[in-house]
Amino acid sequence: MADPTLTISSESVCFIIVKAREFDAQDVVTDPDSGSNAADDGTASVLEAHADDLTQKELVAFINALSEEEQADLVALLWLGRGxxxxxxxxxxxxxxxxxxxxxxxxxxxxxxxLSDHLEEGLSQFGFSCEDFEIGRL
Structure with a gap:
């Protein structure tokens, strides 16, 4: 049997992992009508999940732009990583x-x-790490 291969690049998976961590770090909105400057409220709103969240939009757009084969790899990596x-x-x-x-x-x-943990675990089983990719991005 030949060694399994990925159609999606490890860099693409690492990008999704990094963005998923940013998305996962968000909390529920605690001040929905905040009109204040972010600096005035200790920038707490940065970690709140908003309907127009740019991180989520960026992730969705990136995943949707992948080929069907790359998307299948992502789902299979998730399943592999979660056991x-x-x-x-x-x-x-x-x-x-x-x-x-x-x-x-x-x-x-x-x-x-x-998601990020499972993708990272799945990717590691292929011998890839996001450590170098994450430098300067987190």
Missing amino acids: DGTMEDWDDLRDEAQRQHNNRTAAYLLGEPL
């Missing part, structure tokens, strides 16, 4: 992700608790 299979099961995981593919991949991924 739904092993590297020996990669082809089956990827085939299943391909079968279930629809136009809601971004919503599915962003609705997944610990």
